[in-house]
Amino acid sequence: MSTTGLPPGTSGAAFSGRVLGPGDPEYDEARAVFNGMVDRFPQLITQPATADDVAAAIRHGIDAGLEIAVRSGGHSRQGNSTTEGGLVIDLRRMNSVSIDPVARLARVGGGATWSEVGRAAQEHGLATTGCRQDQAGVAGPTLSGGSGWLERELGLACDSLVSIDLVTADGQQLTASETEHPDLFWALHGGGGNFGVATALTFRLHPIPAVATTTLLWPWAAYGEVVRTFRGIFDGAPPNALGGAVVAMTDPPGTVVPAELNGGLVTKVLAVHTGSPRELTELIAALLALGPGFVQQAETAPAAIRPSPNGPAGLRSFWRTEYLRSLPDQAIDEYAGWMAQVPDQTVVRMAIAPWGGAVAAGADRWPAPFRQAPWVLAPIARWASPARDDHILGWIGALHNLSGHERMVTGIDPANQARLSAAKSAYDPGNVFHLNQNIPPA
Incomplete structure (x- = not known):
């Protein structure tokens, strides 16, 4: 392991961070990314401590003819934060x-x-x-x-x-x-x-020192009615202070909810509001009227909002985001049918989240695409065995095809x-x- 400079013969620039190669004990841990389907072996992993280090790493990569990948959290689904045989600029030491x-x-x-x-x-x-x-x-x-x-x-x-x-x-x-x-x-x-x-x-x-949150759970059979009710709340133009998602999910046994909601498919709503808990309760009254089997209300710091856990880094994973121009009843039913066929030994979350509000308001100012979409569909599936890749990826691909009728197909203007x-x-x-x-x- 080198701590004072990049390999000689190229830029020769001083480097105050760390440089790792395949022979170093820390190399395998450093090259691992969130998605276990991505298993690449960079020639060098640079871990800069300063912007000067970053500049030196870039110069070395260019001089040596190495493909350069940049890593922050390592959560790119496609593995864009690493490279096979190239140079990784791993920024995790620069986390102030x-x-x-x-x-x-x-x-x-x-x-x-x-x-x-x-x-x-x-x-x-x-x-x-x-x-x-x-x-x-x-x-x-x-x-x-x-x-x-x-x-x-x-x-x-x-x-x-x-x-x-x-x-x-x-x-x-x-x-x-x-x-x-x-x-x-x-x-x-x-x-x-x-x-x-x-x-x-x-x-x-x-x-925003605190937000009000409400977590609601129903048996899987309630999914269609819950999504339609959730849709109605946001079609009614609630204040921008209201957000959240409705989620179709598998949940492993042991979650602190009633026994009848453990171990299988579950319908979940997480509602978030920057106002008071009382205001949130009034805004989601139609959902509460559906008689959820589990209700958890809290007032917490925004940073403490936790989605359902997706498991540790290193599991095989696939996720995507679909931007929907509408959320009709037929689509809701088709999503429910797709989710009901979830493969065994697979942890799945399929979230539908409302956009609009301040998201849409910035559509004309910046180039980030799809900001006029009223709904976002975000599935993630995680599993352990490589032998299940083809089956699970084929199942996920079917969801992409289902959402084609509602999906906004245009991207950047x-x-x-x-x-x-x-x-x-x-x-x-x-x-x-x-x-x-x-x-x-x-």
């Missing part, structure tokens, strides 16, 4: 979080996770949209948009960005904001990791696509950063 409670700002290292940001902000009664998977890295989800529990009120995570420190493909260190490199700042609101390595992000925080390509040409003309939802240079 600094809160300015007076200015209501959070300065976040490029390797921090959303749980680290949320905990630091809640100490001051502040919050930002964040991410539903709190162990995910901050940078990746934010640069692609960033969906979380508070999005209907605060917008996507990228909407609270104030500035981003970036190291570009030529090793330049710059700050993008409304006044500095505004073309790049615009592109980073949905353009993902196409333009460089984000070493620090500054977020505007919002005074053509005019926005042209602007993104122009920014790519300006900051990464050689497409060094291509392990992402890639935007080719113009």
Whole structure:
């Protein structure tokens, strides 16, 4: 293991972080990512401690002709945060979080996770949209948009960005904001990791010391009625302060709920409101009237909202997001039929979440696509055995086909696509950063 420099013969730049190769004891742990289906062997894993280290790693990768992957939390489904035989810039050592409670700002290292940001902000009664998977890295989800529990009120995570420190493909260190490199700042609101390595992000925080939450569970047979009732609440244009999701899920035995709801398919609603518990109860009265078998109400810090656990890192996983233009009865019935065929030994969550509110309000300002979608469908399946891959992936593919009638098939607006390509040409003309939802240079 090298701690003082990258391998000789290329840039020769000093490196204050760590460099790992296949012969190092920490290598296997460092190369592992969240999705166990991704099993790649980088030639080098660099773990920078500073932006200068990041610049040195980029120069070395280019000089050595190595494909460069950038890792924050390692939650890319496709494995974009690692590479076979290339160089990984693993930012997890750069995970500092600094809160300015007076200015209501959070300065976040490029390797921090959303749980680290949320905990630091809640100490001051502040919050930002964040991410539903709190162990995910901050940078990746934010640069692609960033969906979380508070999005209907605060917008996507990228909407609270104030500035981003970036190291570009030529090793330049710059700050993008409304006044500095505004073309790049615009592109980073949905353009993902196409333009460089984000070493620090500054977020505007919002005074939300607590949120009211209600968790409701029903037997599986209630799924259709629950989803229709949930849909009716959001079709009725509730305040943007109300969010949440309705979830079809498997639940392993042992969950602290009535015995009849353990061990099989369950219908769940998580409702989140930045107002009072009483207001939340009034807003979801139609759901409570359906007689859930389990009701849990709480008032908690936004960072403490926990989705249903999906299991540890390393399990084989597949997830996707479908953006729906509508949620008709036929689709609800088809989703229920699909979920009822869940393969054995598979942990599944299929969430339907309402958008609108502040999400839609930012559609004309930033390039993040699909923001006009009223509903988002987000299934995740996790399993252990590679022998089950084909069967489970085929089952998941069937859901994608079912949602085709309602799915919004258009992505980034053509005019926005042209602007993104122009920014790519300006900051990464050689497409060094291509392990992402890639935007080719113009």
